[in-house]
Amino acid sequence: MNDEASVHINKSFQSLVCDVGGFENLPFVEHDVRNYTRRQRRALxxxxxxxxxxxxxxxxxxxxxxxxxxxxxxxxxxxxxxxxxxxxxxxxxxxxxxxxxxxxxxxxxxxxxxxxxxxxxxxxxxxxxxxxxxxxxxxxxxxxxxxxxxxxxxxxxxxxxxxxxxxxxxxxxxxxxxxxxxxxxCLWHTMKKILEKLQGYTYYKTIKTKLKTLVYESLNVHQFESGWQQLMNDHDLDNNDWLVTLYEERKRWVPCYLKGIFxxxxxxxxxxxxxxxxxxxxxxxxxxxxxxxxxxxxxxxxxxxxxxxxxxxxxxxxxxxxxxxxxxxxxxxxxxxxxxxxxxxxxxxx
Structure with missing residues (x-):
């Protein structure tokens, strides 16, 4: 009812906390309230x-x-x-x-x-x-x-x-x-995650530049794969789970693998x-x-x-x-x- 009256969910949740005397007395958290409200909104x-x-x-x-x-x-x-x-x-x-x-x-x-x-x-x-x-x-x-x-x-x-x-x-x-x-x-969505996934590395800017060059400028599969392995070795990236997954799925997003397809x-x-x-x-x-x-x-x-x-x-x-x-x-x-x-x-x- 509060949601239908345009009361913000965080305020509704705080009122519940006050009503029961503290967070520890509620069997759910604010995220649960948001999920419940969304389900109710979708109940056409x-x-x-x-x-x-x-x-x-x-x-x-x-x-x-x-x-x-x-x-x-x-x-x-x-x-x-x-x-x-x-x-x-x-x-x-x-x-x-x-x-x-x-x-x-x-x-x-x-x-x-x-x-x-x-x-x-x-x-x-x-x-x-x-x-x-x-x-x-x-x-x-x-x-x-x-x-x-x-x-x-x-x-x-x-x-x-x-x-x-x-x-x-x-x-x-x-x-x-x-x-x-x-x-x-989507190539844009994939490359957008570079900052989020790699910014913790000391040579982040160098890695980002090399990775973008490798993706956008590789003329063929061999050039990409050899360049990728060189990048992993140079910056000790073999244990980065995100990069490992990207390489396993490379045929879904790397341009040189998708040439010749409409x-x-x-x-x-x-x-x-x-x-x-x-x-x-x-x-x-x-x-x-x-x-x-x-x-x-x-x-x-x-x-x-x-x-x-x-x-x-x-x-x-x-x-x-x-x-x-x-x-x-x-x-x-x-x-x-x-x-x-x-x-x-x-x-x-x-």
Missing amino acids: GKEGDGQALMAHFSHMRQMNNNFYFEIDFDDNNRISNVFWADARSRAACEEFGDVVSFDTPYLTNKYDMPFAPVVGVNHHGQSILLGCALLSAKDTSTFVCLFNCWRRCMSDKSPDGILTDQCKAMQNAIDIVFPNTRHRW WAGMSTTQRSEGLNAFFDRFINSTTTLQQFVVQYENVLRHKAEKECEADFASLNTTIHVPPSPLLNDNISKPTHIPSLQKYKWNSARR
């Missing part, structure tokens, strides 16, 4: 939010049979996980679902739930939404349910590549549901994070699930309009090739070269 069904969301999705499906949604319920018949994808997103996935970015930050909505958008890249290099979920937890079983739902929605098609952070639960779920999908870690120009989850930042501008602690879904639909319409503008510009732009002694006269003349369009996708979109 309070105040009719769950029913309103069901009604909204049902209405969307009546308008278009290709609108897809799945809702999981807990033991108390309250909504715990939600996944949905509109007809446009499903059509886009057929053409642009080869490689997807997946990230799960917490949005500050009424239920403090992890937000899980599936983001792809279209033929203009623009980010597109291929589906979305709101989750009750970030564990392996929840991700397995989500990925199975995603696969059912997309006619049992698995992506060729998926880009995520280093979440172990997510990695386990990908191995179970998408065993043939290439899983890549990643749609992505090496980080920046596209997912940019989308999350956009939503954060419109979401607050009082936002209901239905209000959030409406905002999501607004984003879809906005991105659809941007794609239409890019299609028009592409089809109506003439690329002028400057004269060059290396080119013959026919090639050097101004040439109209429309960008490659995925006509099947354009038809599905219409």
